[in-house]
Amino acid sequence: MRFLIHHLLYALTLLPQISAEIPSHTLPLLTSQDPSNLLAPPPQPKKQSHHTLVSTALYDQDSIDSWPDYFDHLDEDGLAPLTKEVQKWIWERQNPKEEECEGGRFLVTDGWASGLGSAVHVIGHHLGSALEDSRILLYNPSSSGAGSLYADPGCNRSSPTTTFDCFFRPLSTCSHAHALSSPDTTHVKTSHAVPRPYNGAPTYWRERLREELGEGLTDAFIKYWWRAQSAAYVMRLNGETAREVRALRMEEKRQKVWTREGEVSGMPFPLPGGVVGMHVRHGDKGHEMNLVPLETFMQAFHTLTSQNPLHFRSHAFISSENPSVIASASHLPTAFAPSTPAFPTTNLVIYTTDIPRINTSPFEQLNRFGKSRMTHFWLLQMMMQLECSAWIGTRGSNWNRLVDELRCVWVDRCAGVYVEVGSKGDWGEYNW
Known part of the structure; x- marks a missing residue:
């Protein structure tokens, strides 16, 4: 101990000489009143995770001039x-x-x-x-x-x-x-x-x-x-759309987080790793496919997360044109009880977005809420689905197919799980 103290005191006596030989713009760092600054490495900027980098770039498509350049940050193995x-x-x-x-x-x-x-x-x-x-x-x-x-x-x-x-x-x-x-x-x-x-x-x-x-x-x-x-x-996305959708994503009051305590503030950006995305397509789609209730989606969600507890938390992002689906989803955390000891957590978290909804055809939504405005909201929901790490959906819906497709092209999340809960006959061979 005496040896260490002796050498530290000796080093401090050299400060005036060291300072005279160092450019003046570095002196504030080296001559701080806290001697520990002499020994500590310079602070390093926090490294952005790949998940955050990919999700951020997704919303920043307006910064890309040449479309092929967009893919530079994506891992080819995940596409x-x-x-x-x-x-x-x-x-x-x-x-x-x-x-x-x-x-x-x-x-x-x-x-x-x-x-x-x-x-x-x-x-x-x-x-x-x-x-x-x-x-x-x-x-x-x-x-x-x-x-x-x-x-x-x-x-x-x-x-x-x-x-x-x-x-x-x-x-x-x-x-x-x-x-x-x-x-x-x-x-x-x-x-x-x-x-x-x-x-x-x-x-x-x-x-x-x-x-x-x-x-x-x-x-x-x-x-x-x-x-x-x-x-x-x-x-x-063109520049104006990218900026509009990005602004919508950053509106804190529009983003809803539901827990067993009810609604809480602070949806993270991006959604954390391990979130499962679900788009519950209802509206007028019943004439083309069998509509699947939210309960079926949640059964698949509980199976997926309980069987993969080291990767998935009990967090889900849910989108739908059906207001009753979103209302029901907001109440799920208060009644949640793990079905197996292997379940990753006892707390269910549901993310939703506050946008205009009516359980009818897309064109009625467009006409009632404004065409461009509604389309921007739809694109926001798509982008938020792509922030997720796994998906549950019905590919009989073109919108669900887009989620499945774009997760493999716009983001490198193709290795993530996609669980189909619809009828195979609804989407086999794409119908045409």
């Missing part, structure tokens, strides 16, 4: 096969140099007058047909299915047209004017029939998938893969 390669391929073919737009070959889509998830999948299908035929896909600015069903006139910013460009980045650097002046422009007006049919995915990518994954891939897998990749490209 759907060949994601980085195919996204770059689509972007390059859809975005030629401006002079190459003159006299180009185009396919102009009218889109599809359906729910937003369905409309995106149809446009992705048209994108596959265009690329199979070496064409560039563009929106028909006068078609309601290409955006005006979902956005207020002029995108609320005096835009000359109202297409999906109100929310998403343009499909191409080429314009509809280029298509009008081109001698080789075709149109697609229906969802399923396309000018150049293709089998699930453009031929080049069918072959690349077999090279990468081996023979024996099913047509259903290839179709599902292409729908994910094409939807991810179509839905790239």
